[in-house]
Amino acid sequence: MLSWGLWVVFARVAGETLTGEVIVVITYLVGGAVGVAYLLLRGTTPTFSSTAVTYAVASGLFFGIGGLACYAALRRGTTAAATTVAAMYFVVASLLAFVFLGEPPRVRDGIGLGVGAVLLLAT
Numbered sequence: 001m002l003s004w005g006l007w008v009v010f011a012r013v014a015g016e017t018l019t020g021e022v023i024v025v026i027t028y029l030v031g032g033a034v035g036v037a038y039l040l041l042r043g044t045t046p047t048f049s050s051t052a053v054t055y056a057v058a059s060g061l062f063f064g065i066g067g068l069a070c071y072a073a074l075r076r077g078t079t080a081a082a083t084t085v086a087a088m089y090f091v092v093a094s095l096l097a098f099v100f101l102g103e104p105p106r107v108r109d110g111i112g113l114g115v116g117a118v119l120l121l122a123t
Helices: 002-014 020-042 050-076 079-086 089-100 107-122
Strands: none
Touching: 002 020, 002 050, 002 079, 020 050, 050 079
């Protein structure tokens, strides 16, 4: 949680002089380097399948689009409003997982969605 919070604060400050597109490129290059370093430090060999790689590419595509939208929101609005709306991705993910992956909804999930809706409406 601390890392995500710091990410947004630093992105907000960077957005005062850089465009969202530039921030996305820099952020993702650094994040990719962190991921590669982590893989190397673990000393394990990752396994790949064409299906999994296809889903990872799709994930990266939507991650990039979401990042651009988040950085654009940070430039146009308050950090609190931008991050509250951006953090609602979990609602979309929960609903898509329920519909397309067959994941059963749980009471805890419903409570989380309700709290998220209240936070969204409060901003």
